[in-house]
Amino acid sequence: MIRSFDLIEELQEMYASHYSLTNFITDESGNIIMPAKGNNALFNLLLVRGAVKEIIETVTKEFELSKPFFIDILPGVYACIAPVEGHPGTLLWSGVKIEQSSRDMVKNKIDHLIDGVEVDRLLSQTSTLTLESKKEWLLSVKKAANMISQLKGGGVSLFSEHLKVLQEAFKAEEGNVSRFLYSFLEKNSRIDFLGICEPRLDDFYEVSHAAGEDAEQIQGASFSPGEGFLGRVLLTGEQAFWEGIEKDPKYTFFQKYHFYPKSLFCFPIQLRDGTLSLFFGGSRSSEVNTDTVKDSIKNMAMLMEVILSAESLQKENSGHLSRQSALADISMMLVSAPDLKKISYILVDISMSLVKGPFSAVMLKNPQKQNMMLVSRGNIKGERGSYLKRAAKDYFTATSDLPPDRLVPSMKKLEGSPAIIECPLHFRGEILGLICAGTNGHPNQETEELLPFLHTLSLIAGVSLQLAGEGQENVMERKIEILHSSIKEFDAETNRIAEESFKIAREFTGKLALSEPLIKNILIACKVHCFSHEYLAEKFPEAEFPQIVKDGTGILAEGSAFKNEEPGIGSQIFALAVSYARNEGDMEAIIVRPYMKKIRQEFLSYLEDSQVVEQELTLEPESSHAMGSKSVESTIKNHMNLSSREKEVLDLVIQGLNNKEIAQELYISEHTVKNHLTKIFQKLNVPDRTQAISKVYQLTYNGSANP
């Protein structure tokens, strides 16, 4: 300690004699810990007269110094103060010099302040402060302070100083990388500038933050990996220190921006998302990176990594929050959208705005038809149009339910053109629509990040579409019911045809492998068959059944020909059902058209089968008694050679009535009943009543006609 005290004193003396300046050292409380050395008469006088005491107190209390700076002891009279690194609050004072322009003013001031001094001599001994000498003075005092710092040793380590910066900065609400850089600079007098380079979208890197004197020159400077000193670190991924770089060909990078460092360091910093940033800095005055400086830089780089990671996490977090609140807004918008068109507008705008690609298209499947509504932004002509059709066909015509992995958004990589995001919109496994958004390039992290967001969006959109679709369908169904009930009110025959054709069409289509929407359209067409298709098309512009009515009516109209193509299967079934109903179920009268052979044959087969089934159904449930009496009754009625009165009597005998009961039933005498019975027995060729009953049953079951 004593040794270092002596050395410092010696250093002070050397410095003082070399520069003709007086110097002393103060501690964090403003006490002079190393007394003044040097022959600067003016400064010495001011010190003795206590003119500097107040200034020392102010500087120690209120200034937090990291670099040398000038202070005016009197107006025009300057001292230079430098912090002693590693010993916070310890300052090296050196002075004084006078500004040439202020000499007269200083003379008056000193005359006034200090009596009995030969002012002119004093002033002539004091050096003049010029612009050139200012820089030299700063540099010399900085060097001296550095040497004192090394001689003093110990003290507070720079790393703990850096940690303090970090702690203070994290207390602040918002992390600002530039602010950290400046804080680091303040604590490291050997480093003049610091900066950060970040990747741009176009694979170039640019200096995103720069701190230090004149460092704004390189702010925004861009370079590619491999270019210059900084670009080299991107390639190697290794930290690097350079000294005496002015002769290196790579130096042109800095020259280009009129920035001339003498030594340089650069550290790669890998962030959580895989991107690489660079932390660089150096000195414009010192050429040598000592081991101490290197260690301090390494500490700084470590802390910078923490700072950048924290900032990246903060951004990610605020990105999540922002997305969440955006999703809430979108959900509100979708749920309150009145119809499918509005929903598709919202979706196309959002997808366009999110992906920021050349085009976006929303296709909504029309459940009533084999087509869709397409809403788009950007250019969808040519190849893109063909692609959209293929994608729609792929999703909308799938016969079975799509596997779960096809119900989530995916990147479609197309050969020779940028990838496209496909985002199916579905509800309970049923595809309702599809968003296709073109990207600007091949899939990257940015677009991959969009997929989960789009997935959530597609789920909300699916529910909204379902809700809006149900609403529209309900409105249509209500309208159809009103039309149908009006037929019932005004025209009974037309209503019968409507009901019967509806019934038979429903049963027949149930046997065929037709799609649900088509069956629905055929049945609606039957219900409203009597209206003109023009009227229906006007009232239900989005629906498909008016076309079925049109074509079906064409088929039914005699002589109407379909030149280019056959009418659809729906219209053919409609025509068959209406024709069947009009002819009251007469199978022979059902229309015949050359192009309808197959479906007509199927219809007839269906009718025959259903009649057999009906007969069987009517026979089976009836009781044997009812069946027997009915048959016996008809046997008596149709097949016996008896008078009508005899038939009546025989019928009652079979029902188990005696002569008296029969007489009462027929309002005749018992005697007449006996006469009738005698004749019946004769005609049936039976001896008595029991045999007569047996004979009738026998005839009934054997089916023989007259006895």
Place this chain on the structure above:
Amino acid sequence: MVKREHLSLEMECLTLFQSNPYLFETIQGLEKRLGRRMSDLEPILEGLTAQGILQKTGEGALAYFRYKEPAVIAEFSFTSELEPL
């Protein structure tokens, strides 16, 4: 890297224009309607204009923005032959 911090504001702008398709407004007007700073709104409105979602008439503070409806094909058949659009 593309910044997505403005996503929420972007959605706010979209909501406003979609809910009021006939809105014809300057940036100052939008500033009042959305209660947002002009400096925040400006890049977003420019972005939406570049994507063809908004239409900009005029320049500078006097520029008006309005919603541009997307192209709609009401009945787009996907079962027909795959000829380009």
